[in-house]
Amino acid sequence: MLPTPTSGRLLLDTVSRSFGALKAVDGVSLDIAPGEFVAFLGPSGCGKTTLLRIIAGFERADAGSLILDGRPLTGLPPNKRDVGLVFQNLALFPHLTVTENISFGLELRRESAPEIARKVEEAIALVALQGLERRRIQQLSGGQKQRVALARALVLHPSVLLLDEPLSALDLKLRRQLQQELKTLQRRTGATFVFVTHDQEEALSMADRVAVFNQGRLEQFGTPQALYGQPASRFVAEFVGDANIRDAAQLAPFGITLPPETLLVIRPEDCAIGAAADAAPVRREGTVDAIDFIGPHARLRLILDGLAEPWLALCSGSAAAGLEVGARSVLGFDPAGAATLKAGA
Amino acid sequence: MSGRRLLLFAPMGLLIAAFTLSVAGLLWSSLSHGGPALYAELLMDAGIQRVLWRTVWIAVVTTAISALLGYPLALFLARSPNRNLWLILVISPWLVSIVVRTFGWMVLLGNRGVINNALRNWGLLDAPIRMLFTPTAVLIGLVHVFLPFMVIAILSSLLMQDRKLEEAGRILGGTRWQTFTRVTLPLSMPGVIGGCSLVLLMATGAIVTPLLLGGLRDRMLGTQIYSEIFQIYNFDRATAMAVLLLVTALVLVAPLRLLEARIRHRLEGV
Numbered sequence A: 001m002l003p004t005p006t007s008g009r010l011l012l013d014t015v016s017r018s019f020g021a022l023k024a025v026d027g028v029s030l031d032i033a034p035g036e037f038v039a040f041l042g043p044s045g046c047g048k049t050t051l052l053r054i055i056a057g058f059e060r061a062d063a064g065s066l067i068l069d070g071r072p073l074t075g076l077p078p079n080k081r082d083v084g085l086v087f088q089n090l091a092l093f094p095h096l097t098v099t100e101n102i103s104f105g106l107e108l109r110r111e112s113a114p115e116i117a118r119k120v121e122e123a124i125a126l127v128a129l130q131g132l133e134r135r136r137i138q139q140l141s142g143g144q145k146q147r148v149a150l151a152r153a154l155v156l157h158p159s160v161l162l163l164d165e166p167l168s169a170l171d172l173k174l175r176r177q178l179q180q181e182l183k184t185l186q187r188r189t190g191a192t193f194v195f196v197t198h199d200q201e202e203a204l205s206m207a208d209r210v211a212v213f214n215q216g217r218l219e220q221f222g223t224p225q226a227l228y229g230q231p232a233s234r235f236v237a238e239f240v241g242d243a244n245i246r247d248a249a250q251l252a253p254f255g256i257t258l259p260p261e262t263l264l265v266i267r268p269e270d271c272a273i274g275a276a277a278d279a280a281p282v283r284r285e286g287t288v289d290a291i292d293f294i295g296p297h298a299r300l301r302l303i304l305d306g307l308a309e310p311w312l313a314l315c316s317g318s319a320a321a322g323l324e325v326g327a328r329s330v331l332g333f334d335p336a337g338a339a340t341l342k343a344g345a
Numbered sequence B: 001m002s003g004r005r006l007l008l009f010a011p012m013g014l015l016i017a018a019f020t021l022s023v024a025g026l027l028w029s030s031l032s033h034g035g036p037a038l039y040a041e042l043l044m045d046a047g048i049q050r051v052l053w054r055t056v057w058i059a060v061v062t063t064a065i066s067a068l069l070g071y072p073l074a075l076f077l078a079r080s081p082n083r084n085l086w087l088i089l090v091i092s093p094w095l096v097s098i099v100v101r102t103f104g105w106m107v108l109l110g111n112r113g114v115i116n117n118a119l120r121n122w123g124l125l126d127a128p129i130r131m132l133f134t135p136t137a138v139l140i141g142l143v144h145v146f147l148p149f150m151v152i153a154i155l156s157s158l159l160m161q162d163r164k165l166e167e168a169g170r171i172l173g174g175t176r177w178q179t180f181t182r183v184t185l186p187l188s189m190p191g192v193i194g195g196c197s198l199v200l201l202m203a204t205g206a207i208v209t210p211l212l213l214g215g216l217r218d219r220m221l222g223t224q225i226y227s228e229i230f231q232i233y234n235f236d237r238a239t240a241m242a243v244l245l246l247v248t249a250l251v252l253v254a255p256l257r258l259l260e261a262r263i264r265h266r267l268e269g270v
C-alpha cells in the first residue's frame, strides 16, 4: 500500500523578490497539493532557483507569503521548515562517508544510535546504494553521488522535497534511469516533490503538474496535458513542445476565419503530410524546406505556397518516405482540434 | 624532466641547495669543533634547559592564541562583502618594520608607558604593573606579528569552501552553530593546521620580539643564539644552539604536518 500523503501542502501567495531593478520572482502564487510532484520549468535566469531558495529559507521574499501545512514559513530559518533540498551541485560533505552524509540530519535531531542506523540502512536500500556505505564522496560516480544526495534529504522525511536541477549534470541514459527512480521514490515516500528543470521533456514526463516561469512570472500552472493542449500564453505554447502559432491574416489563405486578437496553436504532430492530408479539413500545397528523420518519425519544415512563415510537421517515417528537400507535398490539419490563444498573452 | 622544465625548477632548486648546504655546514662545524661533548654540555646546562622550555611554551601559546583570535577574524573576512578592504587592514602591519612595531609595544607596555600612565592617571593603580620584559609582553608582541599569517592561512581555506555545504547543513536541520562545528570548521582544518605550523615555526625562531620585549631575563633560543654570537662571541656554542633550535622546531611542527596531510587526504580523496 502506498502511503496517503497528508502533509506537504505548500501555498505561495504573490511571492516576489527583486535584486536591484531585476524582478527575479514576480508575484508568484501556487497551490501545491500534498504528495504532488510539481516541476518548475523555465528558461535559464527566469527565477526558478531563487523561488526554490525562498521556499527553503535561504533567500527572503520581498513580498507575499508562504504557508506549509497551515504553518506560515515567513521568518522561519531553513532548519525549522521541514523542507528538504537537493542542491544543483549536490553539496555532499566531502569530509564524511556515504553513511555519515546520510545520518547527518538524524544526528542533529539527536535520535538514538540504533534508530539512526535503522533509518540510514533503510534510506540506503531505498536508493540502492548497498555496499557503498563506507565510501568517501570522492570515490563515487555521478549517479551514485546523486543517490546519496537524495537519500540524505529523504531520510529526514521532509513534507516537501525541493530538487534544483538534480539530474542536469548526468548523461542522457543515466538521466532517464534516475528520472524513473525519482518518480518511484516520490510515490513510495508520499512526499511533495518540487523539481526544477529547464528541460521541458523531463518536466512533462515526470510531473503531475508543471509550473512554467518566464522572467520571474508564473505563466501557467497545470497538468502536462493542459499545458500542451491549452497553453495559456504564446510563451508556454512555444516553450512546451514545438508549435505553429498563426494569426488571422496567416490563416486566411486556408479559408479559416479567426476572431480578431486570437492566435491558433497547431502542433506539428497534428499536421498531416501527403496522402494523409487528404482527409484533413484544410490543406495547402508547398515545398519541403528541411527534413529530419528521428527514429520512427520525420520532422519536416515546409514553405506553403503564398505563405512566408515556414510550417513544422511531424509525421511517421513511412508517410515521409520518398520526400526530400525541394519536393512538393501537401500539409493539412484540423483547425477545430487546435488550441487558441489571446494575442498578446 | 625535460630541459625546459628543469630550467623552471632551477631558481627553486638553487634555494633548496643553498639551504641544505648551510644546514649541513652548520651541523658539520658544530660536530667538528665541539663534537658531541658540546651538545651534552648544552643539554645539561640548566640555563639552556630553561630557555628551551620557555621557547617551546611561548611558541605553542603564541600559536594557540593566534589561532583562537585568527579564526573568527578569518571567518569575518570570508563573509564580509568588503573583504579586500579589511584584508588590507589585517596585513597592514607588514608595511611597518618589525623593529618599529615592537618599539611601539615597548612604548605601550613600559613602566612609564601609555597603559600604566593611563591606569595611574585614572587612579586605578598606585604602582605600575610590570608588563614590559615579561613573557606576557613577548606573547603579545609575537601574536601581533604572526596573526596576519594565521588569518590568511585560515581565510584561504574558508574561501575554497563551497558555501552550499553550509546551506546543506542548515536545511538538514542544523543551527548556525551546529553547521559551523560540523561543516565549516572541519573543512577549514587544513588552513588552521597550515597556519599553526607556520606560526609555530616562526615563533620558535623569533629573535627581535623576545629581544626587545622579553629583555635579558626571559630569553628564547633565538635571542640566546643572538647574544652568544654578538655578545659572547662563542660561535661553536651558537652553532650547536642553532641545531638545537632546528631540531626543536622540527619536532614541534612534524606532528602538525602529518595531521594536515592526513586531513587533506581525507578531504580530497585518493
Ligand SMILES: Nc1ncnc2c1ncn2[C@@H]1O[C@H](COP(=O)(O)OP(=O)(O)OP(=O)(O)O)[C@@H](O)[C@H]1O
Pocket: A019, A022, A024, A042, A043, A044, A045, A046, A047, A048, A049, A050, A051, A198
Ligand atoms: N543573489 C543575487 N544577486 C543578484 N541577482 C541575482 C541573485 N540571485 C539571482 N539573481 C538573478 O536573478 C535571476 C534569476 O536567477 P535564478 O538563479 O533564480 O534563475 P534560474 O531560473 O534558476 O536559472 P538557471 O536555469 O540558469 O539556474 C537571474 O537574472 C539572476 O542573475
Ligand SMILES: [Mg+2]
Pocket: A048, A049, A050
Ligand atoms: Mg537555477
